[in-house]
Amino acid sequence: SQQGEEDPQALSIQEGENATMNCSYKTSINNLQWYRQNSGRGLVHLILIRSNEREKHSGRLRVTLDTSKKSSSLLITASRAADTASYFCATDPGGSYIPTFGRGTSLIVHP
Amino acid sequence: DTAVSQTPKYLVTQMGNDKSIKCEQNLGHDTMYWYKQDSKKFLKIMFSYNNKELIINETVPNRFSPKSPDKAHLNLHINSLELGDSAVYFCASSRITYEQYFGPGTRLTVT
Numbered sequence: 001s002q003q004g005e006e007d008p009q010a011l012s013i014q015e016g017e018n019a020t021m022n023c024s025y026k027t028s029i030n031n032l033q034w035y036r037q038n039s040g041r042g043l044v045h046l047i048l049i050r051s052n053e054r055e056k057h058s059g060r061l062r063v064t065l066d067t068s069k070k071s072s073s074l075l076i077t078a079s080r081a082a083d084t085a086s087y088f089c090a091t092d093p094g095g096s097y098i099p100t101f102g103r104g105t106s107l108i109v110h111p
Numbered sequence: 112d113t114a115v116s117q118t119p120k121y122l123v124t125q126m127g128n129d130k131s132i133k134c135e136q137n138l139g140h141d142t143m144y145w146y147k148q149d150s151k152k153f154l155k156i157m158f159s160y161n162n163k164e165l166i167i168n169e170t171v172p173n174r175f176s177p178k179s180p181d182k183a184h185l186n187l188h189i190n191s192l193e194l195g196d197s198a199v200y201f202c203a204s205s206r207i208t209y210e211q212y213f214g215p216g217t218r219l220t221v222t
Contacts, residue, residue: 033210042115042201042213043154086152090211098167099144099211101154 004089004102012108019076021105023089033090034074081111117202117214132187132217134202143185146201160185197221
């Protein structure tokens with residue numbers, strides 16, 4: 001299986017609600033990144049968190065990293081219909097500089 | 112002023128043909144990548160070039176070959192196309208270990 005795996009695979013919420021998605025990985029990392037992919041488009045970088053950081057914010061996004069549990073979460077607060085997309089986490093297992101992506105969480109935000 | 116561009120956007124071809132996908136980045140990045148995204152959205156890295164040298168070569172068939180004429184370009188050549196090669200191919204670039212910038216993707220359909 002992949003280094004990074006997102007959970008849930010799919011998430012459907014109403015506008016205004018918060019969306020939380022998780023990423024688990026297997027080996028040690030230097031950093032973990034989250035990306036968004038809108039339908040039919042390339043991935044867009046959202047946020048990078050380093051292994052010595054525990055939490056990071058960017059606008060309505062909050063990312064946490066728990067290296068003891070080898071997991072990360074992405075929280076989108078006050079979601080909007082425009083947040084509808086797939087969200088991927090990417091890690092560099094063992095600091096190898098080989099970016100490894102999970103299968104993504106498909107988020108649908110209903111207006 | 113597109114950061115990472117790919118051509119063509121769509122490519123429909125028959126089994127056995129040879130085709131190329133071009134990628135260019137104007138960000139001055141030193142590393143470029145090729146990814147394959149299958150119908151289940153699994154994003155798999157295929158190749159990475161750093162300063163014109165291959166630093167990653169995943170277990171992809173040798174029918175696939177990356178060609179980098181200079182630091183701003185990384186083209187993907189595919190020989191003897193097979194049905195299973197149908198997917199969306201993404202080019203990306205980065206300064207190594209930092210966030211990646213993705214192109215819009217090339218949807219390849221092999222009939």
